[in-house]
Amino acid sequence: MSRAWNFSAGPAALPEAVLERAQAELLEWNGSGASVMELSHRGKPFMALAAAAEARLRRLLGVPANYKVLFLQGGATQHFAQIPMNLAGPGDHADYIVTGHWGEKAVREAAPYIDARVAATSEAAHYLALPPRASWQLSPGAAYVHYTPNETIHGVEFHDVPDVGGVPLVADMSSNILSEPVDVSRFGLIYAGAQKNIGPSGLVVMVVRDDLLERAGRPMAKIFRYAEHAANDSMLNTPNTWGWYLAGLTFEWLEAQGGLAAMGARNALKAKTLYDAIDGSGGFYRSPVELASRSRMNVPFTLHDSMLDAAFLQESEAAGLLALKGHKAVGGMRASLYNAVPPEAVDVLVKFMRDFATRHG
């Protein structure tokens, strides 16, 4: 087998050009006499690499000067807990907008550290539609409002940044960061596990407004304080150097593609191609998600007869289309269309879907 079209929800496809570059310099990076994995994070060569990666990310996202960029560990899940530890004191409360599995988990992991209030949830709608902004019950004095701009499992995505007044907006962008331009100044804190749109797993990228770093009032180890990580350029302890390196290569690749405006157009087109194929299949395929809430990144769909699921998965894999099985919580199929999935992959998928429908229709 050679490289297939990979629709994995995460860890997910990486740009092939990034993998080829990493492969070429795996044994010796940049004339250093060693693999990038074998270099001290405190040596000049790696420090320069790290700073360049941050600078590229700042350019791509247009990060304002009063925001810090952090390269952390632990996955988004660890930061579900660390965010309330850092952005609130004991007795504070925060509002959570729950639009799927990850929003639910964010509430659960925050609960030991803050009064985490569910200000809106689409659970009653099985997370297949977003709760209208007008229905949100935001509470006065909230430390922040947390939401999940894109839900990987349920396949719903906010297409605008919600207005929450002066309260800091905290966004788990794990599955749609860097997929289109975003106005960072609308947010207090953005964070993302790297393994969907940035690089390998084991790295978290965070963008946080610097005044929020002053809030962490409760006793905790230094290693949990974002302010300490910021003061130490994310080298309070040894960072995930390989992840940071690959993230930098991905940022460089994104710049070469034309930046986030170009990626946004490309991602919109990829999503349209797949949704059109689903909607135009005469009911053979169905998207369970409300039209206005559909995700550009994760496209769950069902076959009209679930008895065909096994055949669909077997034949798609044989055709070089990987990881199309839906999450067990929702069943059916799911195609994840992150930045590194090329339009060609979607074209191949859509053609396969049409052929499959013809054969099994």
Next chain:
Amino acid sequence: MSRAWNFSAGPAALPEAVLERAQAELLEWNGSGASVMELSHRGKPFMALAAAAEARLRRLLGVPANYKVLFLQGGATQHFAQIPMNLAGPGDHADYIVTGHWGEKAVREAAPYIDARVAATSEAAHYLALPPRASWQLSPGAAYVHYTPNETIHGVEFHDVPDVGGVPLVADMSSNILSEPVDVSRFGLIYAGAQKNIGPSGLVVMVVRDDLLERAGRPMAKIFRYAEHAANDSMLNTPNTWGWYLAGLTFEWLEAQGGLAAMGARNALKAKTLYDAIDGSGGFYRSPVELASRSRMNVPFTLHDSMLDAAFLQESEAAGLLALKGHKAVGGMRASLYNAVPPEAVDVLVKFMRDFATRHG
């Protein structure tokens, strides 16, 4: 430049055979159609890889059946905090044996979660000798005794496992795990940042006696509970899949080298070669560490005239010997001789040192 002899203290040299294998299969792993970094951690291929890595580690270390093996994130530093969170309740106390920088840090990070008592310290001896076991002031009812078998910066190492009676012994083995055989049953918990003797940074390997996992009594997020990680085979959230993969390749390489008995003999010989060269240099080089406490893994040494330091570093690098600069806390030089540093590298270093002494003597 090509690959040099790398004496970095961490991130550190990896076995060249491991890097070559990772390079060869970087774009496609094991016929999967994707890089190992692009595979879901919950798919069968990665689950099999993960289980095989754990099985190899268990064989290498001889881990008893009543111990769990965890693959975590956050570096040893995060676990300085998480260990008291998990192994003790509020109001408990624990004893710490402080023999260098990392032991100091372990106490500081634990302090918000437990009464961390320094039962012994060699600070007065500038951490150049270990405190004799008879001098330790262990306190009755301690939740555990924590120590650092090898101190990376100061270059001191315990050559026997201290007897602490029935109290669980907790060891930060970041810089000497897998460097020689060890009797795991003597420990309650062993943990190690991967970036010295295991793999790339961003991964922590932990071996913990299962009864200790029941102790975590205080409220905390699930993601901080070792018992949850154990119950979920270290896939409570997305693990560092690349680190896990490389750790598995390193374990495989260690088995091919003859396991830990063979590595122990090889490491003892490497250390003897370098210490003999230092001790036999007629005072041109000096080891500041007490003879009985000398580390096999990290060998700090000074030149008789610190004015020669810059020339030593420049000439050694030109000779293809990397990262010999000592930590700023102790100055001078340091050669780290982890598993992946071959005996040949030490031979080249020793020859360079002799030539340098002749030229500058």
